[in-house]
Amino acid sequence: MIFSKDYVTYLARQTSKHLVAAKMIRTSKPALVEERLAAALIEELSLEDRINEEVRVILEAFQDDMLKTGASYPEMFKKVKQELARKYKAVL
Numbered sequence: 585m586i587f588s589k590d591y592v593t594y595l596a597r598q599t600s601k602h603l604v605a606a607k608m609i610r611t612s613k614p615a616l617v618e619e620r621l622a623a624a625l626i627e628e629l630s631l632e633d634r635i636n637e638e639v640r641v642i643l644e645a646f647q648d649d650m651l652k653t654g655a656s657y658p659e660m661f662k663k664v665k666q667e668l669a670r671k672y673k674a675v676l
Contacts, residue, residue: 585629592629596622631674639664 587595600617603609611617642664643650643657650660669676 585626585633587629589626592625593618593622596625631672632676635665635668635672635674635676638668 585592597618600609600611600614600621604611604614604617609617639661643660646660649655650657665676668674
């Protein structure tokens with residue numbers, strides 16, 4: 585993830601404060617809203633990390649074939665990552 589968890593928690597806190605101040609949401613438990621918002625943000629932001637790990641596993645399985653054909657690891661990483669992003673409907 586490109587952001588620290590502390591920063592994501594800060595963003596969640598600021599976002600929930602803004603939503604309450606703008607009267608977009610109403611809550612009697614702002615801490616719970618912040619916690620759930622932070623969890624959702626962390627889940628979304630860590631999607632790229634999970635995709636990267638899945639790409640590494642896939643390319644590791646095809647490592648011998650890639651060596652035989654002379655395929656470039658960075659190029660294949662990029663292609664497989666794009667395909668997985670499409671599969672998961674992720675915007676990276």
